[in-house]
Amino acid sequence: MLIPAPATASPQRPSLSAARVPLTRAVEVLDESGARRTLHIPAERPLTLYLDKRELVTLMTLGAAPELLTLGYLRNQRLVERVEDIESVVVDWEVGAAAVTTRSGTADAAARTRQRIVTTGCGQGTMFGMLMEELEARRLAPPAVARIRQSTLMQLSEIMRTQDSIHRRAGSVHGCALFRGLEMLMFVEDVGRHNAIDTIAGWMWLHGDSALGAGDDKLFYTTGRLTSEMVTKAAQLGVPIVISRNGVTQMGYELAQRLGMALFGRANLHRFICYCGFERFDSEPQAEPAPVRVSFGG
Amino acid sequence: MLIPAPATASPQRPSLSAARVPLTRAVEVLDESGARRTLHIPAERPLTLYLDKRELVTLMTLGAAPELLTLGYLRNQRLVERVEDIESVVVDWEVGAAAVTTRSGTADAAARTRQRIVTTGCGQGTMFGMLMEELEARRLAPPAVARIRQSTLMQLSEIMRTQDSIHRRAGSVHGCALFRGLEMLMFVEDVGRHNAIDTIAGWMWLHGDSALGAGDDKLFYTTGRLTSEMVTKAAQLGVPIVISRNGVTQMGYELAQRLGMALFGRANLHRFICYCGFERFDSEPQAEPAPVRVSFGG
Numbered sequence: 267m268l269i270p271a272p273a274t275a276s277p278q279r280p281s282l283s284a285a286r287v288p289l290t291r292a293v294e295v296l297d298e299s300g301a302r303r304t305l306h307i308p309a310e311r312p313l314t315l316y317l318d319k320r321e322l323v324t325l326m327t328l329g330a331a332p333e334l335l336t337l338g339y340l341r342n343q344r345l346v347e348r349v350e351d352i353e354s355v356v357v358d359w360e361v362g363a364a365a366v367t368t369r370s371g372t373a374d375a376a377a378r379t380r381q382r383i384v385t386t387g388c389g390q391g392t393m394f395g396m397l398m399e400e401l402e403a404r405r406l407a408p409p410a411v412a413r414i415r416q417s418t419l420m421q422l423s424e425i426m427r428t429q430d431s432i433h434r435r436a437g438s439v440h441g442c443a444l445f446r447g448l449e450m451l452m453f454v455e456d457v458g459r460h461n462a463i464d465t466i467a468g469w470m471w472l473h474g475d476s477a478l479g480a481g482d483d484k485l486f487y488t489t490g491r492l493t494s495e496m497v498t499k500a501a502q503l504g505v506p507i508v509i510s511r512n513g514v515t516q517m518g519y520e521l522a523q524r525l526g527m528a529l530f531g532r533a534n535l536h537r538f539i540c541y542c543g544f545e546r547f548d549s550e551p552q553a554e555p556a557p558v559r560v561s562f563g564g
Numbered sequence: 565m566l567i568p569a570p571a572t573a574s575p576q577r578p579s580l581s582a583a584r585v586p587l588t589r590a591v592e593v594l595d596e597s598g599a600r601r602t603l604h605i606p607a608e609r610p611l612t613l614y615l616d617k618r619e620l621v622t623l624m625t626l627g628a629a630p631e632l633l634t635l636g637y638l639r640n641q642r643l644v645e646r647v648e649d650i651e652s653v654v655v656d657w658e659v660g661a662a663a664v665t666t667r668s669g670t671a672d673a674a675a676r677t678r679q680r681i682v683t684t685g686c687g688q689g690t691m692f693g694m695l696m697e698e699l700e701a702r703r704l705a706p707p708a709v710a711r712i713r714q715s716t717l718m719q720l721s722e723i724m725r726t727q728d729s730i731h732r733r734a735g736s737v738h739g740c741a742l743f744r745g746l747e748m749l750m751f752v753e754d755v756g757r758h759n760a761i762d763t764i765a766g767w768m769w770l771h772g773d774s775a776l777g778a779g780d781d782k783l784f785y786t787t788g789r790l791t792s793e794m795v796t797k798a799a800q801l802g803v804p805i806v807i808s809r810n811g812v813t814q815m816g817y818e819l820a821q822r823l824g825m826a827l828f829g830r831a832n833l834h835r836f837i838c839y840c841g842f843e844r845f846d847s848e849p850q851a852e853p854a855p856v857r858v859s860f861g862g
Contacts, residue, residue: 291814296838298714300847305837310792310813326792326815416596437830438789438811457791457813491736493755494608494624513736515608515755516589517624532735539603540594549598 278350279472282333285357287311289330290436306436310457313357317345317366328432328439328456331465332357335456336364338468342499349471401498406506406526407482409545414485414507414528416550421448422487422509423533431455433489442466444505445485459490463499470503481505492518492529492541501525507546509533514541576648577770580631583655585609587628588734604734608755611655615643615664626730626737626754629763630655633754634662636766640797647769699796704804704824705780707843712783712805712826714848719746720785720807721831729753731787740764742803743783757788761797768801779803790816790827790839799823805844807831812839 290306297303311329315322315336322345327335333355340346346368353367406412422445432439432455439455442462452469456462466486475481481504488496492510494517500508501521508522509530519541522529528543540547588604595601609627613620613634620643625633631653638644644666651665704710720743730737730753737753740760750767754760764784773779779802786794790808792815798806799819806820807828817839820827826841838845 291817293817293839295840296842296845296847298717298834298836298847299849300714300845303837307811307817307839308813310815416598419596436811438813457789491755513605513734515606515736517608519589519591519605536596538596539601541591541605542593544594547594547598549594549596551597 280337280349280352281354282337282472283354283356283358285332285359287329287359289328289432308432308436308439308455308457311359312362313364314362315339315364315366318368318371319365325461326457327461329359330432330456331454331468332359332364334454334468334472335461335465336366336468337471338464338466340366341467341471342464342502349474401501401525404501404504406501406504407479409526409543412482412506413546413548414530415548418448419509419530419533419538420535422485423511423535423538425450426487426489426511427535429453440488440490442489443487444469445487446483447485451484459488459496460499462490463488463496467499467503475503479504485509487533488512491515492522492531494518494521497521497525497527497529501527507543509538578635578647578650579652580635580770581652581654581656583630583657585627585657587626587730606730606734606737606753606755609657610660611662612660613637613662613664616666616669617663623759624755625759627657628730628754629752629766630657630662632752632766632770633759633763634664634766635769636762636764638664639765639769640762640800647772699799699823702799702802704799704802705777707824707841710780710804711844711846712828713846716746717807717828717831717836718833720783721809721833721836723748724785724787724809725833727751738786738788740787741785742767743785744781745783749782757786757794758797760788761786761794765797765801773801777802783807785831786810789813790820790829792816792819795819795823795825795827799825805841807836 289309291309292304292306295303295305309328310326312324313327313332314324336355346352351368353369355364355366357364426443431441433441439457440459440462441455443453444451444466452466454462454465456465484505485507486500486505487509489511491512492508492514497518498521507528511533513531514529519529523542526543528546529541530538531541532539587607589607590602590604593601593603607626608624610622611625611630612622634653644650649666651667653662653664655662724741729739731739737755738757738760739753741751742749742764750764752760752763754763782803783805784798784803785807787809789810790806790812795816796819805826809831811829812827817827821840824841826844827839828836829839830837
């Protein structure tokens with residue numbers, strides 16, 4: 267997991283703890299023949315969010331980037347309007363808590379919480395309806411400026427494949443990355459796809475993307491499926507091109523079409539499918555994928 | 565998707581609609597070279613649950629078994645105590661609604677809803693804490709009676725592999741099945757793992773498993789990962805043996821250990837891992853997997 271320092275640190279940037287915790291655990295298992303082996307499995311632990319001492323929600327997370335996850339959750343649930351409103355996020359793994367303190371208090375948080383949190387989840391409760399208007403108002407960058415070539419897509423898959431990850435060591439996590447061209451700005455894994463993209467959202471918020479157009483030159487890459495909620499969250503970030511190693515559902519597809527987002531799925535080193543947003547895709551029938559070396563950083 | 569008739573229909577069994585809707589959609593895509601192809605993608609649609617005309621929640625679902633999904637959701641969220649309390653579940657896909665009518669009204673549903681629904685989701689909000697006491701009180705069948713052989717595990721993987729499915733046609737869905745030995749009692753797919761297991765829970769509820777011990781002779785097979793919430797839901801059903809094509813997270817593992825549940829992961833025709841509950845597993849070092857033919861039905 268990478269947390270590069272912001273290029274231009276805002277004076278109003280919240281202070282974040284840097285809580286660390288083991289991300290895998292070794293367990294003794296039996297294989298199919300009954301022989302003992304040692305495997306690693308990914309951690310999963312509860313993190314309870316408190317906003318100005320009010321309990322909000324408990325997220326089950328790998329624990330790789332709890333401060334950014336907390337920020338992203340607050341942002342995507344619209345519980346805090348601007349990142350500058352947050353004074354600090356302090357995570358304490360001893361008690362599994364993330365304490366968020368705002369600069370001016372959150373008088374209306376109780377009302378917002380009741381309204382909003384019941385609508386979150388992985389297909390169980392969604393913000394779909396209420397967000398559509400907002401998403402359509404926030405236009406994605408036009409295809410002339412936000413497009414991608416076949417060779418770039420294959421290089422991105424190669425970068426994701428060779429990324430050091432919990433998934434390679436222990437499986438059973440989803441990875442998400444934010445790219446600018448071939449530059450990986452942020453990479454995170456979590457037990458839930460939603461947590462992973464919320465963490466990316468937290469990173470973008472912290473790095474001042476609240477300006478319209480901050481997502482224009484970004485690409486979002488996920489190992490998980492592209493359901494309506496993943497497309498919605500990418501659209502909230504203003505990212506016009508989304509790539510998955512996995513497939514797409516009908517509602518993810520229809521939503522992306524409506525928003526003019528390009529969706530690429532089943533992506534690997536040699537193949538992929540462009541589901542929609544054809545006008546953002548430059549095919550290069552002669553291109554050969556080549557392993558790349560890139561430097562990471564913000 | 566199979567909905568065999570219950571062996572002994574209860575006079576108090578709720579009446580269910582049999583709403584049907586297309587589960588895949590054909591879309592025109594581009595492959596990596598820019599060539600046009602037609603692919604199928606799984607449906608994903610909102611289903612809003614109403615309990616005695618009160619709106620409860622909107623689930624995003626494939627739509628394969630909306631009535632059973634509704635039942636399972638009500639059960640797992642503890643919104644209705646007994647399946648006999650439900651008079652009918654009527655799904656209307658024109659408006660994306662599931663109307664649940666109880667026999668005696670649900671005076672306290674408002675209070676229950678507020679308390680419970682905020683805790684649902686895919687890692688974002690969990691019922692973990694409040695359920696542990698209840699789960700530990702509901703003891704799983706002892707290893708002497710609830711155990712599984714290596715050859716049975718491999719045959720189950722073969723049955724799952726050859727099952728006609730949306731996943732084979734369109735990908736991007738999770739499948740869940742309930743077995744008694746090699747007999748597949750129920751198979752369902754959904755865009756969310758939680759919906760799939762909730763649907764199994766609905767089926768079990770409808771078929772009178774509220775009696776203690778009804779899960780004793782059952783096996784639960786899922787294509788999804790075994791996180792804390794999946795283990796929790798299997799434990800709520802009283803199923804002592806859970807198998808996944810995928811892996812396990814630390815909290816799923818620790819919870820299963822505490823409850824004495826056997827978890828098998830990375831299961832395919834030739835291999836699997838027994839993560840815990842070794843005492844329920846009979847290895848057969850000489851066993852050869854063999855394709856099987858079984859008849860499905862309840």
